[in-house]
Amino acid sequence: MNKIILAGLAAAGLLTACNQEKTTSTGTNEKLIPCGVGLDCTGTGKDMSALFASFWEKQSRLDPLSATAQGDNRFNDQLPNDQTRAFRDTLRATYTDYLFQVSKIDREKLSDSEKISYDIFTYDLKQRLAGLKFNTWMIPSNQFWGLPLTLPQYGSGEGAQPFKTVQDYDNWLGRVRGYPAWTDSAIANFRRGMAAGVVLPRALVVKMLPQLRGEDILVSDAAKSIYYQPIEKFPKDFSVADRKRLASTYQEVILKDIVPAYRRLADFLEKEYLPKSRPTSGIGTLPQGPEVYKYLAGYWTTTDQTPDQIYQTGLKEVARLRQEMEQVKAKVGFQGDLPAFFASLRKDPRLMPFKTVEEVLDFFRNTQKTIDPKLKKMFGRVPKTPFEIRRTEEFRQASASAEYMRGNPDGTRPGIFYVPIPDATKFNVTTGMESLFLHEAIPGHHYQISLQQENTSLPAFQRFSGYGAYDEGWALYCESLGPELGLYTDPYQRMGALNDEMLRAVRLVVDTGLHSRNMTREQAIDYMLANLPLDKPDATSAIERYMAIPGQALSYKIGALKIRELRARYEKQLGSKFSLSNFHDELLKDGAMPLAVLERKMDAWAARQ
Incomplete structure (x- = not known):
């Protein structure tokens, strides 16, 4: 998982007030210019750009940890205290001010790309303000x-x-x-x-x-x-x-x-x-709990789907994927039901062939070599940011998941695919190693995030933004590209990919179940074990993650389903004029955005074809 997405939620609590002078690393004194002071925010594109620049300068000063992660080193000596009421009041005033200023822009006079920026900016500020109404700061x-x-x-x-x-x-x-x-x-x-x-x-x-x-x-x-x-x-x-x-x-x-x-x-x-x-397990049992969860479900999926609608989608996807798993079970000749097949996958020593950490990492390096020639036909634009595969650091390995850490926009720090490998001899290929690489690394998070932040034509807030349904939806969609990229030829890697997709479908059921349907931790663990070849400690760790960050787990499947829906729509609509490479390039061109904004943009692209 891309940790920058979690920072998006933290951004509702990782910005602070800092209007005082600051001596920069270059030795100059700079003052923050509040919106509305020295800016004519009533015009169109040019004035909107100035507004966005003002906002990003303020955000970078107020959220110096994120600034550092994005390669802006002016504030590397700062760690604001985001735990105070004054801090939250400053957030509210800041978002309200910028929302008022952007509302004075005449959207109809903007270019198509400017309208996208306007819509993202407005959506984001409204979401942040809505989040500040709740009591989540108490945790x-x-x-x-x-x-x-x-x-x-x-x-x-x-x-x-x-x-x-x-x-x-x-x-x-x-x-x-x-x-x-x-x-x-x-x-x-x-x-x-x-x-x-x-x-x-x-x-x-x-x-x-x-x-x-x-x-x-x-x-x-x-x-x-x-x-x-x-x-x-x-x-x-x-x-x-x-x-x-x-x-x-x-x-x-x-x-x-x-x-x-x-x-x-x-x-x-x-x-x-x-x-x-x-x-209790779910946030729905807390004061404001149902309202908080409804907000978080919308925050992470960027939709207005209700928890019950998402729950029903999850049930349907779980049923579909179980049928595909049955087909793989039959292909490998396993005699027994699906739970027995899951148990065999967990224990079969042939599926744990690695002896050293380096052998595990080499598997991922070879996966990259396999897909590289075919990627050139699927993408017209590829990142300049370097890429590395590393083992997760020991201090956080025990509780970490595989993840992607973005590189610097200038290429001085590579994008890194981190893999936790506590014990190489127990690393099972049916965890979905090929699909994991497509999701966390290439072309998933590395392509999407790097291309976005390398695009200097975008406003800074857009270059470094993240939306769960878009970012994780794209990465999960990339898992589905495996057959087109020459992967999943081994039925056990195919099973691994199905396991990964099933995990995202199960999440729709257990996340909404925990937080809106009074499902207990133990019931959620049992549901996960019934549909995935996990051992109980892994299932427990996963369920406790969903308990800790309600709604985040919904973003993957909801986003991927929308991207697949759009691709199928345009393949049918455009026929021979449809280009997969052009589709991918357009999808990634303007960076992360809410799904409704993405759909409007992609429909306009298809119309131009």
């Missing part, structure tokens, strides 16, 4: 995402935060010193949630504790901290004096700021919060 983090998990990725030296110059190292010190204040405010918000009955399920809190007390987090020797890793990888040109100063300061910050903050949060969660956590 600052969980076992799946949140600053305690994100910060080590930045501070390890292996993520988006650069550690190339002495200033880079000092910037990180400035940033990480903000973490204790964030922690204390997060604890206060957790307490507000306890008082209001807005708390996490007990099962999730239990999973958070070992994460916060990891052996590379709660250290007595600073050199064993994940936050010390950049010190062990000093660039060769650093002076002895700088090395000594930085090593000493990092040790002090780790032991006096970082470790105590993690310990405070872990102790609070164990001693105060865990006894008050809830036995």
Whole structure:
């Protein structure tokens, strides 16, 4: 999964107020220009571009972690506290102001591409404002995402935060010193949630504790901290004096700021919060719960489909995919029912042929080589951003899923396909290795995200935006391209692809079931085990993810179904004039967007053919 999508939800709580002067890395003093000051927002395209530029400058200043991830290093020394009421009030005022300003633009006078930008911008601001009405700030983090998990990725030296110059190292010190204040405010918000009955399920809190007390987090020797890793990888040109100063300061910050903050949060969660956590599984049981879930379902799918409609779609897709699984079972000659087939797939040693981590990674590298010649016929535009395949870092491997981390727009950091491989000898090919690569890597997230942020003709807010149904829908659609790309010739890889698609169909049932139909954690786990060849720990981890981030799991299948619907429509409508390469290029050209905006754009494209 693309983690930038999760940042999209965090963006409703990862922007902060910062109108004061800031000295940039170039030494100049810059002031944020509020919308409406020095801007004529009543015109058309030119004025709208100025409005978008103003908004993005403000957003970059207010959300410096995302700015860093996008290659804007001006704010690498900052970590705003997004846990305060003043912060949320600033968000509300900011979104309201920009929504008012963009409403003064005459949409009918805009070009087609400008109308797309206008529609995305307006939709996004309305969604953010709607989200601020709810009490979700009372749950600052969980076992799946949140600053305690994100910060080590930045501070390890292996993520988006650069550690190339002495200033880079000092910037990180400035940033990480903000973490204790964030922690204390997060604890206060957790307490507000306890008082209001807005708390996490007990099962999730239990999973958070070992994460916060990891052996590379709660250290007595600073050199064993994940936050010390950049010190062990000093660039060769650093002076002895700088090395000594930085090593000493990092040790002090780790032991006096970082470790105590993690310990405070872990102790609070164990001693105060865990006894008050809830036995229920879904968000629908909380105050505002049904309204929150309806909002989140719309947020992640970018549709107005109700949870019940999505649930019914899930049931239909599960039934369809079970029939296809039966066909594969018959093809390989398995005697027995589908549950027995699932059990055999989990245990058959022939399906776990790997002995080393490198062998697993080589499988994915060979998959890339297989599809590369055929990709040239499917895409007229390909990314310039480099691409790498890596094993997931050890500190987060136990609870991580395979994922894609975007590269820098200028190509200085590659897009990275991360694969967790705790034990190579247990890595099963029927997990859908080929389909996983198509989804997380090429042509899935790597093509879509890289092409989007490389397109400098788009407004910055559009270059770096993310919408679950579009991003994950595209990636799941890419899994369906396997046969056209020369993959899935092995029936077990085909079964792996069906498993992956079935997972997304099952998600429609269990996510809506958990959060709107009173399905319990245990019932959801059982439903998943009945339809997928998973062991219980994997099914449990998946269900607990859906409990932690309601609605996100809906985006994949809803988006993919829409893209498939559009492709089938235009193939029928255009006949011999239909070009798959042109279809893909147009689909990706303007970046991520809500599905309704995408459909209008693609219908106009088809009409022009």
